[in-house]
Amino acid sequence: MTAMLEARDLAVAYGKVEALHKVALTVPEGQIVTVIGPNGAGKTTLLAALMGLLPAKGAIAYQGQSIVQLPTEERVALGLSLVPEKRELFAPMSVADNLALGGFARYRQGARDLDAKRAKVYERFPRLLERADQLAGTLSGGERQMLALGRALMAGPKLLMLDEPSLGLAPRIVQEIFRIIVGLKDLGVSILLVEQNARAALEVADYGYVLEMGEIALEGPAGDLAQNPRIVETYLGLAEGH
Protein backbone atom coordinates (compact mmCIF):
# COMPACT_ATOMS: atom_id res chain seq x y z
CA MET A 1 0.00 0.00 0.00
CA THR A 2 1.35 3.43 -0.92
CA ALA A 3 1.59 6.20 1.62
CA MET A 4 -0.66 9.20 1.14
CA LEU A 5 1.46 11.29 3.44
CA GLU A 6 4.83 10.60 4.92
CA ALA A 7 6.69 12.90 7.29
CA ARG A 8 10.27 12.26 8.43
CA ASP A 9 12.37 14.17 10.97
CA LEU A 10 9.72 16.87 11.13
CA ALA A 11 10.71 19.71 13.46
CA VAL A 12 9.01 23.01 14.22
CA ALA A 13 10.44 25.68 16.48
CA TYR A 14 8.88 28.82 17.89
CA GLY A 15 12.00 30.93 18.27
CA LYS A 16 14.39 28.72 20.22
CA VAL A 17 11.68 26.54 21.72
CA GLU A 18 11.22 23.36 19.76
CA ALA A 19 7.54 22.43 19.63
CA LEU A 20 8.02 19.34 17.48
CA HIS A 21 11.10 17.15 17.56
CA LYS A 22 11.98 14.61 14.87
CA VAL A 23 8.43 13.46 14.29
CA ALA A 24 7.93 10.60 11.83
CA LEU A 25 4.43 9.78 10.72
CA THR A 26 2.76 7.95 7.85
CA VAL A 27 -0.82 8.06 6.60
CA PRO A 28 -1.43 5.07 4.30
CA GLU A 29 -3.91 5.57 1.46
CA GLY A 30 -7.54 5.08 2.43
CA GLN A 31 -6.91 4.73 6.16
CA ILE A 32 -7.72 6.73 9.25
CA VAL A 33 -4.66 7.59 11.29
CA THR A 34 -5.09 9.30 14.61
CA VAL A 35 -2.70 11.34 16.72
CA ILE A 36 -3.64 11.48 20.37
CA GLY A 37 -1.90 13.17 23.24
CA PRO A 38 -2.33 15.69 26.03
CA ASN A 39 -2.89 19.43 25.65
CA GLY A 40 0.20 21.27 24.47
CA ALA A 41 1.90 18.14 23.13
CA GLY A 42 2.18 19.77 19.69
CA LYS A 43 -0.75 18.14 17.89
CA THR A 44 -2.08 21.36 16.39
CA THR A 45 1.47 22.44 15.55
CA LEU A 46 1.96 19.14 13.71
CA LEU A 47 -1.10 19.73 11.51
CA ALA A 48 -0.12 23.36 10.89
CA ALA A 49 3.32 22.20 9.75
CA LEU A 50 1.88 19.51 7.47
CA MET A 51 -0.44 22.13 5.97
CA GLY A 52 2.32 24.69 5.50
CA LEU A 53 0.90 27.25 7.91
CA LEU A 54 4.11 27.07 9.95
CA PRO A 55 7.65 26.76 8.60
CA ALA A 56 8.98 23.28 9.31
CA LYS A 57 12.28 21.45 8.97
CA GLY A 58 12.47 17.89 7.74
CA ALA A 59 10.75 15.99 4.95
CA ILE A 60 7.08 15.87 4.04
CA ALA A 61 6.05 13.74 1.08
CA TYR A 62 2.53 13.72 -0.29
CA GLN A 63 1.85 10.87 -2.72
CA GLY A 64 5.61 10.53 -3.03
CA GLN A 65 6.12 14.22 -3.92
CA SER A 66 8.01 16.51 -1.56
CA ILE A 67 5.74 19.37 -0.48
CA VAL A 68 7.76 20.89 2.31
CA GLN A 69 8.58 23.94 0.11
CA LEU A 70 5.01 24.50 -1.08
CA PRO A 71 2.81 27.25 0.38
CA THR A 72 -0.49 26.25 2.00
CA GLU A 73 -2.59 27.26 -1.01
CA GLU A 74 -0.72 24.88 -3.32
CA ARG A 75 -1.01 22.02 -0.85
CA VAL A 76 -4.78 22.64 -0.89
CA ALA A 77 -4.74 22.51 -4.68
CA LEU A 78 -2.93 19.15 -4.52
CA GLY A 79 -5.66 17.63 -2.36
CA LEU A 80 -4.76 18.28 1.28
CA SER A 81 -7.41 19.85 3.44
CA LEU A 82 -7.37 20.90 7.07
CA VAL A 83 -10.34 21.44 9.33
CA PRO A 84 -8.66 23.55 12.00
CA GLU A 85 -9.46 23.49 15.68
CA LYS A 86 -10.66 27.10 15.53
CA ARG A 87 -12.73 26.31 12.39
CA GLU A 88 -11.58 29.59 10.79
CA LEU A 89 -14.93 30.19 9.08
CA PHE A 90 -15.86 33.41 7.28
CA ALA A 91 -18.20 34.60 10.03
CA PRO A 92 -19.95 37.54 8.32
CA MET A 93 -20.63 35.51 5.16
CA SER A 94 -23.46 33.07 4.48
CA VAL A 95 -23.18 29.30 4.86
CA ALA A 96 -23.63 28.94 1.09
CA ASP A 97 -20.79 31.40 0.43
CA ASN A 98 -18.52 29.67 2.94
CA LEU A 99 -19.08 26.39 1.12
CA ALA A 100 -18.58 27.96 -2.31
CA LEU A 101 -15.26 29.39 -1.18
CA GLY A 102 -14.28 25.93 0.02
CA GLY A 103 -14.09 25.05 -3.66
CA PHE A 104 -11.96 28.07 -4.53
CA ALA A 105 -8.77 26.09 -5.22
CA ARG A 106 -10.61 23.83 -7.67
CA TYR A 107 -12.39 26.84 -9.21
CA ARG A 108 -9.02 28.43 -9.85
CA GLN A 109 -7.88 25.24 -11.57
CA GLY A 110 -10.85 25.50 -13.93
CA ALA A 111 -13.51 23.38 -12.20
CA ARG A 112 -17.01 24.82 -12.67
CA ASP A 113 -19.01 22.18 -10.74
CA LEU A 114 -19.19 24.04 -7.43
CA ASP A 115 -22.99 23.99 -7.30
CA ALA A 116 -23.13 20.22 -7.82
CA LYS A 117 -20.41 19.74 -5.20
CA ARG A 118 -22.30 21.94 -2.79
CA ALA A 119 -25.49 19.96 -3.36
CA LYS A 120 -23.56 16.84 -2.32
CA VAL A 121 -22.36 18.55 0.86
CA TYR A 122 -25.94 19.55 1.62
CA GLU A 123 -26.96 15.91 1.14
CA ARG A 124 -24.40 14.89 3.73
CA PHE A 125 -25.30 17.75 6.08
CA PRO A 126 -29.03 18.54 5.59
CA ARG A 127 -28.71 20.94 8.50
CA LEU A 128 -26.47 23.20 6.42
CA LEU A 129 -29.07 23.38 3.66
CA GLU A 130 -31.63 24.64 6.20
CA ARG A 131 -29.11 27.28 7.24
CA ALA A 132 -27.81 28.05 3.73
CA ASP A 133 -28.59 31.80 3.83
CA GLN A 134 -27.66 32.28 7.47
CA LEU A 135 -24.36 33.93 8.38
CA ALA A 136 -21.69 31.49 9.52
CA GLY A 137 -21.09 33.53 12.67
CA THR A 138 -24.62 32.84 13.90
CA LEU A 139 -24.38 29.02 13.79
CA SER A 140 -24.24 26.75 16.84
CA GLY A 141 -21.02 24.90 17.70
CA GLY A 142 -22.10 21.68 16.02
CA GLU A 143 -23.27 23.47 12.89
CA ARG A 144 -20.02 25.39 12.71
CA GLN A 145 -18.09 22.12 12.84
CA MET A 146 -20.29 20.71 10.08
CA LEU A 147 -19.71 23.83 8.00
CA ALA A 148 -15.95 23.63 8.54
CA LEU A 149 -16.04 19.97 7.48
CA GLY A 150 -18.30 20.74 4.52
CA ARG A 151 -16.06 23.59 3.42
CA ALA A 152 -13.03 21.28 3.51
CA LEU A 153 -14.92 18.65 1.49
CA MET A 154 -15.70 21.25 -1.21
CA ALA A 155 -11.99 21.15 -2.06
CA GLY A 156 -12.37 17.46 -2.96
CA PRO A 157 -9.53 16.43 -0.63
CA LYS A 158 -7.61 13.18 -0.94
CA LEU A 159 -6.18 13.68 2.53
CA LEU A 160 -8.38 15.28 5.13
CA MET A 161 -6.81 16.47 8.36
CA LEU A 162 -9.10 17.12 11.29
CA ASP A 163 -8.03 19.00 14.41
CA GLU A 164 -10.16 18.15 17.44
CA PRO A 165 -13.43 17.78 15.54
CA SER A 166 -15.25 16.81 18.74
CA LEU A 167 -14.04 19.77 20.80
CA GLY A 168 -16.85 21.51 22.66
CA LEU A 169 -19.61 19.48 21.04
CA ALA A 170 -22.48 17.58 22.64
CA PRO A 171 -21.97 13.77 22.71
CA ARG A 172 -24.76 13.15 20.20
CA ILE A 173 -23.13 15.51 17.69
CA VAL A 174 -19.71 14.00 18.38
CA GLN A 175 -21.14 10.62 17.41
CA GLU A 176 -22.55 12.07 14.23
CA ILE A 177 -19.25 13.71 13.30
CA PHE A 178 -17.39 10.45 13.83
CA ARG A 179 -19.96 8.61 11.74
CA ILE A 180 -19.32 11.08 8.95
CA ILE A 181 -15.55 10.62 9.27
CA VAL A 182 -15.93 6.86 8.86
CA GLY A 183 -18.23 7.50 5.89
CA LEU A 184 -15.54 9.61 4.27
CA LYS A 185 -13.01 6.84 4.71
CA ASP A 186 -15.40 4.48 2.89
CA LEU A 187 -15.34 6.96 -0.01
CA GLY A 188 -11.57 6.54 -0.21
CA VAL A 189 -10.49 9.71 1.57
CA SER A 190 -7.41 9.25 3.74
CA ILE A 191 -7.80 10.87 7.13
CA LEU A 192 -5.43 12.22 9.73
CA LEU A 193 -7.40 12.74 12.91
CA VAL A 194 -6.07 14.67 15.88
CA GLU A 195 -8.15 14.15 19.01
CA GLN A 196 -8.16 14.52 22.73
CA ASN A 197 -11.11 12.16 22.87
CA ALA A 198 -8.74 9.20 22.55
CA ARG A 199 -11.39 6.53 23.04
CA ALA A 200 -13.56 7.72 20.14
CA ALA A 201 -10.50 8.33 17.96
CA LEU A 202 -9.00 4.88 18.53
CA GLU A 203 -12.37 3.26 17.84
CA VAL A 204 -12.54 4.62 14.29
CA ALA A 205 -8.82 4.71 13.46
CA ASP A 206 -6.69 2.06 11.78
CA TYR A 207 -3.42 3.25 13.25
CA GLY A 208 -2.49 5.60 16.03
CA TYR A 209 0.36 7.76 17.27
CA VAL A 210 0.77 9.16 20.75
CA LEU A 211 2.38 12.59 20.77
CA GLU A 212 3.90 13.77 24.05
CA MET A 213 6.13 16.81 24.57
CA GLY A 214 6.56 17.23 20.83
CA GLU A 215 7.75 13.69 20.21
CA ILE A 216 6.11 10.46 19.14
CA ALA A 217 6.05 8.48 22.38
CA LEU A 218 4.23 5.43 21.08
CA GLU A 219 2.66 4.14 17.91
CA GLY A 220 0.82 1.08 16.68
CA PRO A 221 -2.39 -0.31 15.24
CA ALA A 222 -5.33 1.44 16.90
CA GLY A 223 -6.64 -1.81 18.41
CA ASP A 224 -3.28 -2.50 20.11
CA LEU A 225 -3.03 1.04 21.46
CA ALA A 226 -6.52 0.77 22.93
CA GLN A 227 -5.30 -2.32 24.88
CA ASN A 228 -1.99 -0.81 25.96
CA PRO A 229 -2.08 -0.40 29.77
CA ARG A 230 -0.24 2.92 29.70
CA ILE A 231 -2.70 4.35 27.16
CA VAL A 232 -5.65 2.98 29.06
CA GLU A 233 -4.46 4.59 32.27
CA THR A 234 -3.43 7.97 30.82
CA TYR A 235 -5.90 8.60 28.03
CA LEU A 236 -8.82 6.21 28.20
CA GLY A 237 -9.52 6.08 31.93
CA LEU A 238 -11.06 9.53 31.98
CA ALA A 239 -12.41 9.61 28.45
CA GLU A 240 -15.64 7.99 29.66
CA GLY A 241 -16.68 11.24 31.28
CA HIS A 242 -16.27 13.31 28.10
Place this chain on the structure above:
Amino acid sequence: MNFDIALLLIQDGIVNGALYALLALALLLVFAVSRVMFVAQGEFVTFGALSLAVLQQGSMPGTVWLLLILGGLAFLADLAVAWKTKRWEGLRGSALLNLALPILLGGLAYWLAPLKPPLAVQVILAVALVVPLGPIVYRLAFQPLANASVLVLLFVAVAVHYALLGLGLLFFGAEGWRTPAFTSFRVSVGPMLVSGQSLLVIGSSAVLILLLTLFFNRTLWGKALRATAVNRVGARLVGIRTEAAGRLAFALTALFGALSGVLISPITTIYYDTGFLIALKGFVGTAIGAMVSYPIAALGALFVGLLESFASFEASALKEVIVFSLLIPVLLWRSLKTHHVGEEEEE
Protein backbone atom coordinates in the same frame (compact mmCIF):
# COMPACT_ATOMS: atom_id res chain seq x y z
CA MET B 1 -26.06 82.85 1.12
CA ASN B 2 -29.34 82.52 -0.72
CA PHE B 3 -31.18 79.47 -1.88
CA ASP B 4 -29.71 79.45 -5.41
CA ILE B 5 -26.19 79.54 -4.11
CA ALA B 6 -26.95 76.77 -1.64
CA LEU B 7 -28.27 74.62 -4.48
CA LEU B 8 -25.14 75.29 -6.49
CA LEU B 9 -22.96 74.37 -3.51
CA ILE B 10 -24.94 71.18 -2.96
CA GLN B 11 -24.48 70.21 -6.59
CA ASP B 12 -20.78 70.88 -6.34
CA GLY B 13 -20.53 68.98 -3.08
CA ILE B 14 -22.29 65.94 -4.45
CA VAL B 15 -20.06 65.82 -7.53
CA ASN B 16 -16.88 65.97 -5.45
CA GLY B 17 -18.40 63.72 -2.79
CA ALA B 18 -19.17 61.05 -5.39
CA LEU B 19 -15.52 60.99 -6.40
CA TYR B 20 -14.38 60.92 -2.77
CA ALA B 21 -16.78 57.99 -2.27
CA LEU B 22 -15.05 56.02 -5.04
CA LEU B 23 -11.70 56.66 -3.40
CA ALA B 24 -13.03 55.87 0.07
CA LEU B 25 -14.28 52.48 -1.12
CA ALA B 26 -11.00 51.71 -2.85
CA LEU B 27 -9.02 52.64 0.28
CA LEU B 28 -11.26 50.48 2.43
CA LEU B 29 -10.96 47.54 0.05
CA VAL B 30 -7.18 47.66 0.06
CA PHE B 31 -7.03 48.06 3.83
CA ALA B 32 -9.42 45.17 4.48
CA VAL B 33 -7.60 42.78 2.17
CA SER B 34 -3.96 43.72 2.73
CA ARG B 35 -4.03 45.83 5.95
CA VAL B 36 -2.25 48.60 4.01
CA MET B 37 -3.46 52.13 4.70
CA PHE B 38 -2.71 53.07 1.11
CA VAL B 39 -1.63 56.71 1.33
CA ALA B 40 -0.40 56.67 -2.27
CA GLN B 41 -3.91 56.14 -3.65
CA GLY B 42 -3.97 59.82 -4.69
CA GLU B 43 -1.07 59.25 -7.11
CA PHE B 44 -3.29 56.95 -9.15
CA VAL B 45 -5.79 59.83 -9.35
CA THR B 46 -3.04 62.16 -10.57
CA PHE B 47 -1.66 59.64 -13.06
CA GLY B 48 -5.12 58.96 -14.50
CA ALA B 49 -5.88 62.66 -14.92
CA LEU B 50 -2.47 63.63 -16.29
CA SER B 51 -2.25 60.65 -18.65
CA LEU B 52 -5.54 61.74 -20.19
CA ALA B 53 -4.37 65.37 -20.41
CA VAL B 54 -1.13 64.38 -22.16
CA LEU B 55 -2.98 62.04 -24.54
CA GLN B 56 -5.23 64.93 -25.47
CA GLN B 57 -2.13 66.89 -26.48
CA GLY B 58 -1.34 64.06 -28.84
CA SER B 59 1.74 62.89 -26.93
CA MET B 60 2.61 59.67 -25.18
CA PRO B 61 2.16 60.09 -21.40
CA GLY B 62 5.06 59.50 -19.00
CA THR B 63 2.96 56.81 -17.33
CA VAL B 64 4.30 54.46 -20.01
CA TRP B 65 7.88 54.85 -18.76
CA LEU B 66 6.74 54.50 -15.16
CA LEU B 67 4.92 51.30 -16.07
CA LEU B 68 7.88 49.85 -17.99
CA ILE B 69 10.40 50.68 -15.27
CA LEU B 70 8.36 49.55 -12.26
CA GLY B 71 7.10 46.47 -14.16
CA GLY B 72 10.68 45.55 -14.98
CA LEU B 73 11.66 45.92 -11.32
CA ALA B 74 8.72 43.77 -10.21
CA PHE B 75 9.74 41.05 -12.65
CA LEU B 76 13.33 41.18 -11.39
CA ALA B 77 12.04 40.82 -7.83
CA ASP B 78 10.05 37.72 -8.84
CA LEU B 79 13.06 36.38 -10.71
CA ALA B 80 15.25 36.78 -7.63
CA VAL B 81 12.74 34.91 -5.48
CA ALA B 82 12.40 32.13 -8.08
CA TRP B 83 16.20 31.85 -8.22
CA LYS B 84 16.46 31.57 -4.45
CA THR B 85 13.67 29.00 -4.02
CA LYS B 86 14.37 27.16 -7.32
CA ARG B 87 10.68 27.32 -8.12
CA TRP B 88 10.05 28.71 -11.59
CA GLU B 89 6.32 28.01 -12.11
CA GLY B 90 5.11 31.50 -11.13
CA LEU B 91 7.53 33.29 -13.41
CA ARG B 92 5.44 33.05 -16.59
CA GLY B 93 2.53 34.89 -14.97
CA SER B 94 4.93 37.48 -13.61
CA ALA B 95 6.43 38.05 -17.06
CA LEU B 96 2.96 38.49 -18.55
CA LEU B 97 1.82 40.98 -15.92
CA ASN B 98 5.04 42.89 -15.36
CA LEU B 99 6.71 42.83 -18.80
CA ALA B 100 4.31 41.89 -21.58
CA LEU B 101 1.36 43.97 -20.41
CA PRO B 102 3.33 47.21 -19.89
CA ILE B 103 5.06 46.76 -23.28
CA LEU B 104 1.71 46.11 -24.97
CA LEU B 105 0.07 49.14 -23.33
CA GLY B 106 3.12 51.29 -24.02
CA GLY B 107 3.05 50.27 -27.68
CA LEU B 108 -0.64 51.08 -27.88
CA ALA B 109 -0.08 54.50 -26.34
CA TYR B 110 2.88 55.20 -28.65
CA TRP B 111 0.79 54.25 -31.69
CA LEU B 112 -2.51 55.83 -30.70
CA ALA B 113 -1.40 59.08 -29.04
CA PRO B 114 -0.41 61.02 -32.20
CA LEU B 115 -3.62 59.89 -33.93
CA LYS B 116 -5.71 61.75 -31.35
CA PRO B 117 -8.34 59.03 -31.10
CA PRO B 118 -11.89 59.77 -29.86
CA LEU B 119 -12.25 60.79 -26.22
CA ALA B 120 -13.61 57.40 -25.10
CA VAL B 121 -10.50 55.64 -26.45
CA GLN B 122 -8.25 58.18 -24.74
CA VAL B 123 -10.04 57.66 -21.44
CA ILE B 124 -9.79 53.87 -21.68
CA LEU B 125 -6.12 54.08 -22.60
CA ALA B 126 -5.32 56.52 -19.77
CA VAL B 127 -7.03 54.27 -17.22
CA ALA B 128 -5.50 51.10 -18.69
CA LEU B 129 -2.03 52.62 -18.32
CA VAL B 130 -2.57 53.20 -14.60
CA VAL B 131 -4.34 49.97 -13.53
CA PRO B 132 -1.30 47.62 -13.81
CA LEU B 133 0.63 50.02 -11.56
CA GLY B 134 -1.58 48.81 -8.68
CA PRO B 135 -0.44 45.18 -8.62
CA ILE B 136 3.11 46.21 -9.57
CA VAL B 137 3.37 48.61 -6.61
CA TYR B 138 1.89 45.88 -4.39
CA ARG B 139 4.50 43.39 -5.62
CA LEU B 140 7.40 45.77 -5.04
CA ALA B 141 6.43 47.43 -1.79
CA PHE B 142 3.94 45.33 0.15
CA GLN B 143 4.05 41.67 -0.86
CA PRO B 144 7.45 41.10 0.78
CA LEU B 145 6.00 42.54 4.02
CA ALA B 146 2.89 40.36 4.22
CA ASN B 147 3.42 39.69 7.93
CA ALA B 148 4.45 43.20 8.98
CA SER B 149 2.32 45.24 11.38
CA VAL B 150 -0.24 47.77 10.19
CA LEU B 151 2.07 50.55 11.33
CA VAL B 152 5.03 49.32 9.28
CA LEU B 153 2.78 48.95 6.25
CA LEU B 154 1.56 52.52 6.78
CA PHE B 155 5.14 53.85 6.83
CA VAL B 156 5.90 51.96 3.63
CA ALA B 157 2.75 53.40 2.06
CA VAL B 158 3.95 56.90 2.96
CA ALA B 159 7.31 56.11 1.36
CA VAL B 160 5.56 54.80 -1.76
CA HIS B 161 3.53 58.01 -1.84
CA TYR B 162 6.66 60.18 -1.86
CA ALA B 163 8.36 57.97 -4.43
CA LEU B 164 5.40 58.09 -6.82
CA LEU B 165 5.00 61.82 -6.18
CA GLY B 166 8.61 62.39 -7.23
CA LEU B 167 8.22 60.17 -10.28
CA GLY B 168 5.04 62.05 -11.17
CA LEU B 169 6.96 65.33 -11.09
CA LEU B 170 9.70 63.79 -13.24
CA PHE B 171 7.36 62.39 -15.89
CA PHE B 172 4.62 65.03 -15.99
CA GLY B 173 6.42 68.22 -14.94
CA ALA B 174 5.26 70.84 -12.47
CA GLU B 175 2.60 72.61 -14.53
CA GLY B 176 -1.11 72.03 -13.97
CA TRP B 177 -3.38 70.38 -16.51
CA ARG B 178 -7.06 70.59 -17.08
CA THR B 179 -8.86 68.54 -19.69
CA PRO B 180 -11.82 69.95 -21.61
CA ALA B 181 -15.26 68.85 -20.39
CA PHE B 182 -16.39 65.48 -21.73
CA THR B 183 -19.66 67.01 -22.82
CA SER B 184 -21.11 70.50 -23.21
CA PHE B 185 -24.55 69.15 -22.41
CA ARG B 186 -26.48 71.13 -19.78
CA VAL B 187 -29.85 70.58 -18.25
CA SER B 188 -31.90 72.74 -15.93
CA VAL B 189 -33.43 71.02 -12.94
CA GLY B 190 -35.84 73.48 -11.35
CA PRO B 191 -33.85 76.64 -10.70
CA MET B 192 -30.56 74.79 -11.09
CA LEU B 193 -28.41 74.44 -14.19
CA VAL B 194 -26.69 71.05 -14.02
CA SER B 195 -23.71 70.42 -16.28
CA GLY B 196 -23.38 67.20 -18.21
CA GLN B 197 -19.99 66.70 -16.60
CA SER B 198 -21.57 66.69 -13.13
CA LEU B 199 -24.14 64.14 -14.22
CA LEU B 200 -21.40 62.06 -15.79
CA VAL B 201 -19.38 62.06 -12.55
CA ILE B 202 -22.35 61.19 -10.37
CA GLY B 203 -23.63 58.57 -12.79
CA SER B 204 -20.24 56.91 -13.28
CA SER B 205 -19.64 56.81 -9.53
CA ALA B 206 -23.02 55.23 -8.92
CA VAL B 207 -22.45 52.63 -11.64
CA LEU B 208 -18.97 51.81 -10.35
CA ILE B 209 -20.20 51.42 -6.78
CA LEU B 210 -22.97 49.14 -8.02
CA LEU B 211 -20.49 47.06 -10.03
CA LEU B 212 -18.20 46.75 -7.01
CA THR B 213 -21.15 45.58 -4.89
CA LEU B 214 -22.10 42.99 -7.50
CA PHE B 215 -18.49 41.86 -7.74
CA PHE B 216 -18.34 41.34 -3.96
CA ASN B 217 -21.65 39.53 -3.71
CA ARG B 218 -21.97 37.59 -6.95
CA THR B 219 -18.52 36.44 -8.04
CA LEU B 220 -16.29 33.89 -6.34
CA TRP B 221 -13.26 36.16 -6.73
CA GLY B 222 -15.17 38.98 -5.03
CA LYS B 223 -16.16 36.65 -2.23
CA ALA B 224 -12.55 35.48 -2.00
CA LEU B 225 -11.46 39.09 -1.42
CA ARG B 226 -14.02 39.46 1.34
CA ALA B 227 -12.94 36.13 2.82
CA THR B 228 -9.30 37.24 2.88
CA ALA B 229 -10.33 40.42 4.66
CA VAL B 230 -12.39 38.49 7.22
CA ASN B 231 -10.12 35.55 7.99
CA ARG B 232 -6.67 35.26 6.47
CA VAL B 233 -5.96 31.75 7.77
CA GLY B 234 -9.36 30.48 6.64
CA ALA B 235 -8.77 31.99 3.22
CA ARG B 236 -5.41 30.27 2.84
CA LEU B 237 -6.98 26.96 3.91
CA VAL B 238 -9.43 27.09 1.01
CA GLY B 239 -6.61 27.92 -1.39
CA ILE B 240 -6.90 31.70 -1.72
CA ARG B 241 -3.39 33.06 -2.08
CA THR B 242 -2.93 36.17 0.04
CA GLU B 243 -0.73 37.65 -2.71
CA ALA B 244 -3.34 37.04 -5.41
CA ALA B 245 -5.97 38.75 -3.26
CA GLY B 246 -3.57 41.64 -2.63
CA ARG B 247 -2.81 42.01 -6.34
CA LEU B 248 -6.51 42.07 -7.19
CA ALA B 249 -7.30 44.60 -4.46
CA PHE B 250 -4.50 46.89 -5.66
CA ALA B 251 -5.61 46.56 -9.28
CA LEU B 252 -9.12 47.60 -8.24
CA THR B 253 -7.82 50.51 -6.20
CA ALA B 254 -5.71 51.70 -9.14
CA LEU B 255 -8.76 51.37 -11.40
CA PHE B 256 -10.93 53.42 -9.06
CA GLY B 257 -8.16 55.98 -8.56
CA ALA B 258 -7.51 56.41 -12.28
CA LEU B 259 -11.21 56.66 -13.08
CA SER B 260 -11.67 59.33 -10.40
CA GLY B 261 -8.74 61.21 -11.89
CA VAL B 262 -10.16 61.04 -15.39
CA LEU B 263 -13.56 62.18 -14.15
CA ILE B 264 -12.21 65.04 -12.03
CA SER B 265 -9.73 66.43 -14.56
CA PRO B 266 -12.30 68.60 -16.41
CA ILE B 267 -13.50 70.02 -13.05
CA THR B 268 -10.24 70.79 -11.26
CA THR B 269 -6.77 71.69 -12.43
CA ILE B 270 -4.52 68.74 -11.61
CA TYR B 271 -0.88 69.16 -10.66
CA TYR B 272 1.51 66.29 -9.97
CA ASP B 273 0.66 66.55 -6.27
CA THR B 274 -3.09 67.24 -6.40
CA GLY B 275 -4.17 63.62 -6.10
CA PHE B 276 -2.87 63.28 -2.56
CA LEU B 277 -5.27 65.87 -1.14
CA ILE B 278 -8.19 64.40 -3.09
CA ALA B 279 -7.51 60.89 -1.81
CA LEU B 280 -7.06 62.22 1.71
CA LYS B 281 -10.64 63.44 1.60
CA GLY B 282 -11.69 59.96 0.57
CA PHE B 283 -9.77 58.78 3.61
CA VAL B 284 -11.84 61.01 5.90
CA GLY B 285 -14.88 59.19 4.53
CA THR B 286 -13.22 55.84 5.22
CA ALA B 287 -12.49 56.96 8.77
CA ILE B 288 -16.14 57.90 9.26
CA GLY B 289 -16.90 54.32 8.23
CA ALA B 290 -14.42 53.20 10.93
CA MET B 291 -12.31 51.42 8.28
CA VAL B 292 -14.90 48.63 8.12
CA SER B 293 -18.22 49.75 6.67
CA TYR B 294 -18.45 50.27 2.91
CA PRO B 295 -21.84 52.06 2.89
CA ILE B 296 -20.91 54.39 5.77
CA ALA B 297 -17.57 55.16 4.11
CA ALA B 298 -19.35 56.12 0.88
CA LEU B 299 -21.89 58.28 2.71
CA GLY B 300 -19.14 59.80 4.83
CA ALA B 301 -17.22 60.72 1.68
CA LEU B 302 -20.34 62.32 0.23
CA PHE B 303 -20.69 64.32 3.43
CA VAL B 304 -17.05 65.41 3.16
CA GLY B 305 -17.78 66.66 -0.37
CA LEU B 306 -20.74 68.72 0.83
CA LEU B 307 -18.87 70.08 3.83
CA GLU B 308 -15.96 71.08 1.63
CA SER B 309 -18.23 72.78 -0.84
CA PHE B 310 -19.93 74.91 1.83
CA ALA B 311 -16.64 75.56 3.60
CA SER B 312 -15.04 76.85 0.42
CA PHE B 313 -17.89 79.33 0.02
CA GLU B 314 -18.04 80.53 3.61
CA ALA B 315 -14.35 80.46 4.49
CA SER B 316 -12.41 79.55 1.41
CA ALA B 317 -8.99 80.01 3.00
CA LEU B 318 -9.90 77.50 5.70
CA LYS B 319 -11.66 74.88 3.63
CA GLU B 320 -9.01 72.17 3.97
CA VAL B 321 -8.68 72.93 7.67
CA ILE B 322 -12.42 72.52 8.15
CA VAL B 323 -12.56 69.24 6.22
CA PHE B 324 -9.64 67.63 7.98
CA SER B 325 -10.68 68.97 11.40
CA LEU B 326 -13.71 66.78 10.91
CA LEU B 327 -11.40 63.82 11.60
CA ILE B 328 -10.97 64.81 15.23
CA PRO B 329 -14.62 64.56 16.37
CA VAL B 330 -15.08 61.50 14.14
CA LEU B 331 -12.14 59.69 15.70
CA LEU B 332 -13.23 60.71 19.21
CA TRP B 333 -16.74 59.48 18.57
CA ARG B 334 -15.46 56.25 17.01
CA SER B 335 -13.03 55.46 19.80
CA LEU B 336 -15.63 56.11 22.48
CA LYS B 337 -18.24 54.05 20.69
CA THR B 338 -16.18 50.93 19.98
CA HIS B 339 -14.07 49.01 22.44
CA HIS B 340 -10.45 48.83 21.43
CA VAL B 341 -9.44 45.69 19.57
CA GLY B 342 -5.91 44.56 18.80
CA GLU B 343 -4.99 44.49 15.14
CA GLU B 344 -4.17 40.80 15.13
CA GLU B 345 -7.43 39.75 16.70
CA GLU B 346 -9.08 36.94 14.83
CA GLU B 347 -12.62 35.61 14.45
